[in-house]
Amino acid sequence: MLPLVRSHQQYQSFVEQQLRIHYGNGTLLFVAKDWSLVKKFWITDLSCTFRLLEGAFPCRGPRSIDPADLLRSYLLMLQVGEPSITEWVNQLHRCPLYAILSGFEYGKTPGVGTFYHFFKRLWSHTSANLSPKLRLNRKKVKGGKKGEKAPTKAYSKIANLMAQLQKRSATKPQPFDRLLVLFQQQFLTVSATLGLLGDTNALSIAGDGMPLQTATQVRNKRLCNCRELGIVPCRCYRIYSQPDCDMGWDSYRNRYFFGYHLYTFVAADSPYDLPLYPRLQRASRHDATSWVVSAREFVERFREYTWDKAILDAAHDALPIYQYLLSRKVKPFIDLNLRSTGSKGFARMTSHFPLLGFRFVKRGWR
Ligand SMILES: [Zn+2]
Structure with a gap:
């Protein structure tokens, strides 16, 4: 009842x-x-x-x-x-x-x-996990030096992801929608009304991922006998107990971890840097990819908030991100990534948009 x-x-x-x-x-x-x-x-x-x-x-x-x-x-x-x-x-x-x-x-x-x-x-899905438990044993993500961001993903990959997301319905229901509605209506709207998010007609949104460890190592069960045959490592199918999680690289602590990345948008130009849109992504997902997914979802779900500035770290230094932001009249403030693969986002950006009006100082936009 x-x-x-x-x-x-x-x-x-x-x-x-x-x-x-x-x-x-x-x-x-x-x-x-x-x-x-x-x-x-x-x-x-x-x-x-x-x-x-x-x-x-x-x-x-x-x-x-x-x-x-x-x-x-x-x-x-x-x-x-x-x-x-x-x-x-x-x-x-x-x-x-x-x-x-x-x-x-x-x-x-x-x-x-x-x-x-x-x-x-709170979870509107028949299964507790989004991914199937039976899947291939993936290769480990490649880590970097301490404090160094992973190289920005190939621009073509980010651009392809953006193109794929544009084709999909933006209002596609997600299992966590109920939780998000609770968060939005009972917390975020209250904070906005009290002026704790800054100016919601011109939000400065910073985005970054943080590691969320769920286990000390990958939990899976082998189904093959490759190890007995001396084939190590093998990439056969295995049963995973936490299929939505995988191994990721924690650049701050200089170590691998198993779990999620909690990718969060925060209201940066406000007294408390309150979260606007928290989203769990698998640990191996690059911050640039997580940003693309979160940005698309945020813009569609939070239409009453106007995005004015995007503040991002070096992991997001990719041309498609600049292009996406400028096409929506959002000012990008992105740190340069010295490890970027291929042409640098900023370098390519200046050739495409030479009259942006931003001053570049050492390693960032001012
Ligand atoms: Zn095998």
């Missing part, structure tokens, strides 16, 4: 009433850190969560818990620094403050399964 949904004012009244019951007689006390948690969740209005996820709830069966409470509880878990859902469920049993701030009556908190059921509703 559909859940009973509260307004934010009803949630606030609930918190006030419950705190009086459990903390009013002085047997339980707050510490200073607790007040900052109370303040954060007091002003965070998540009451639209059910409306945004409505299609994911069945009309029959037992009554569901208001998803706003589960989302709030999960955010509180992250604020407290607890990484495990199982341990968090125990903490909700132990600590009245955590249960109340989540929106649950102390003693009537949900179990582990309820949380995982909620996470499934």
Whole structure:
């Protein structure tokens, strides 16, 4: 059955009433850190969560818990620094403050399964993974020197990717759309209204990827007997337990890692550099490729924001990126990549657009 949904004012009244019951007689006390948690969740209005996820709830069966409470509880878990859902469920049993701030009556908190059921509703795909588990054993990506960006991908590859994306429908549904809608409507729009993103009619957007390690090594199972026959390494099909992840190069730590790249657009010309569009990409994906995918998705999904400047590091120094930005009247500020393969983006750029009006100083645009 559909859940009973509260307004934010009803949630606030609930918190006030419950705190009086459990903390009013002085047997339980707050510490200073607790007040900052109370303040954060007091002003965070998540009451639209059910409306945004409505299609994911069945009309029959037992009554569901208001998803706003589960989302709030999960955010509180992250604020407290607890990484495990199982341990968090125990903490909700132990600590009245955590249960109340989540929106649950102390003693009537949900179990582990309820949380995982909620996470499934945020992912609109029948499988937990986008890639098939059975796939070829790929070659490892080639790393570089410490602190050095990987060479920018061949320009033709980036240009081809852009051409392919143009042909595809921009509004193609993605499994993470529900999560993105929650992020956009309950967080990003609020930040924009409060002026925390800077001028949304002329946004300066910086984009970069950060490594997100999910395991210490590739998890796969061999299906062939090449090793016994002395054929090492082999590129045969294997079964991967995390097929959406692969090996990537972390240029900052100078090492390989297994997992994702979290490629994020942030509002750079604002007091807090808040994220605008976070997107997980496989670890081996080059930042320039991730940027192309994110830029296309961002422009289509966030039509109310106007992009004015793009601030990117040397990994994005590629001619198709300059061309894409200038065709949309976005000013590019891209660091030069001294390891670029083929002709340099900037060098080619100046021959194509000699009157850009930017001054080039040492290793970047000013
Ligand atoms: Zn083999």
